[in-house]
Amino acid sequence: MPKLTSIESRMVVIPHDNIDTDQIIPARFLKTTSKHGLGDQLFCDWRYHPHGAPKEDFVLNKPESQGCQILLAGDNFGCGSSREHAPWALTQYGFSAVISTSFADIFKNNSLKNALLPIVVPPDVHDELLENPDEIVKIDLASQTLTLSSGRQVEFPIDSFAKLCLLEGIDELGYIQQHEPDIAAFEAAHPALIDTRA
């Protein structure tokens, strides 16, 4: 996984609550067997007309959104399905962080494995960001701080292990494999309950 340390960017604002993974990446694009090529389909049904032309009034299609790395969204972002295609689409579009007041559990897990920061802020900070959509926001992972252009600094929570993995580029599977003796010991003490091959 690529290392992630700090981000400084303008925001793209999609303020709605409960943005589900079916909106982030509709299921019909999940027939792919690749992780790649999903950025163009991000928010597809909000972003394009049925015949394929971009909807000019949708925020991702506005000139000022180009190059933005931070998405500001409403509460409970990423609810719904477990598709990791959602963070793949977001990162391939160019996002490195999503700011919200809360995230759905599976989406949050999936994001942290793909160098996409799910940043939870309190409602008053969220309101301030919504009121200043043109803000340039600075995110520093090591200090877990978000700095607004007003100079206001806000600390955000992040799981300490996920933070370490992101900062150091640690591969989670490699980490689990280091526990081989523990896994083998567990297996020795717990006979299998089923045999799917039988």
Place this chain on the structure above:
Amino acid sequence: MTPSIKPRTIIEKIWDNHVVAERPDAPTLVYIDLHLVHEVTSPQAFDGLRARGLKVRRRDLTIATTDHSTPTTPRGLPIVDEIAAAQVERLIHNCAHFGIHCYPLGSEKQGIVHVIGPELGLTQPGMTVVCGDSHTATHGALGALAFGIGTSEVEHVLATQCLLQKRSKTYQVLVDGTLKPGVSAKDIILALIARIGIGGGTGFVFEYCGSAIRALSMEERMTICNMSIEGGARAGLVAPDDTTFQYVAGRQYAPKDAQWDEAVARWRHLPTDDGAIYDKSITIDASSLEPMITFGTNPGMGIPIRAAVPNPSDIYDPVERASLTRALAYMDLSPGKPLLGHPVNVVFIGSCTNSRISDLRTAASILRGRKVHPNVRVMVVPGSQQVKEQAQAEGLDRVFLDAGADWREAGCSMCIAMNGDQLEPGEYSVSTSNRNFEGRQGKGGRTFLASPLTAAASAIAGKVSDVREFL
């Protein structure tokens, strides 16, 4: 003197039984007893194994089937969608390459992964069960800790049979009382989600308990656990009891003979101890519930069947008001009016929520001797080929066909609209599935979630209907 042990919930017991390693500076490493694999969320994980030169660690604890992008047209016909065909083919290839047992398209045991797990006796009480699918919570009905994972985690489990996880908080959902006629398990879960909202269970695992849950069949419990994720909880479960043991007994992968007795003795220790403390609780009076239906664009937007669609102007919170306004605009519904009587174009009876034999029997009990409305396309999609066989043995297929419904092969079908079964833009469905998100059943489609009873009644009337008028 026996040492005093802190009373624990079933959720904590199953967790404790699966801890492989615990360190203060990292999430807990937990062992997975059963890994279910399907075509959509696995190909990138298998690619990851190949890139690292890894094998599947526990082929004996892993099983695969095709369901999501799988056609429900007669078996033997080719898959028309080339991309879907390639994905289904890739699963078969990956399973062959890595030595995983697969029930592929054409197998008599193929079906929706959350239908076949319990049906084959693979899912058993006390297990940890994962799948790259958020409706894995279904398996919690058997007293298992079952949750959905992403593709990276699918790769972790394939390679190590373990996952790094943080302990979830516990949430008691206490449902007491007796359901009234026409009210079913689906209405219990839709009512719960309407009360707590779709983020209400985030960070928690639900334990469903109380007399109303005890009275439910195993398949009804699956309907409830299935939609735990719609309340934000990654998992939801029901402590095993005699209903559970009777369901599991004799199934293909269930323990046999002496091993069965041993297993049941072990499973009897799983239920929550007296005095165990939950992090959160809610009580629902089953006898007060009405048939439920959703009107909006998330499963929390549900109302009793005769209630009026809420009016945004009655809502104080500006964000909630905006959500409701958006939802009503997408659904093209007028606030303040009942949904009852709203015309429908399609009725879908199926999905991992409501496609089991008891669901089909229930729907057939309403459709028997009646005709579906000429303006309505009705699709009945069994959850597995075994469910299909059973339904045909009971003559349910004839009931559906005689009523004018379409009787299909097993798969996820119009729940997720990846396989060609879908709504046209602007169409309304009454659907027994689990999600009513924008475009979920086809781009521009509009979904009312309800029980198989409500779906069958609406199919006959051609409009959203109260099944109690058909009983």
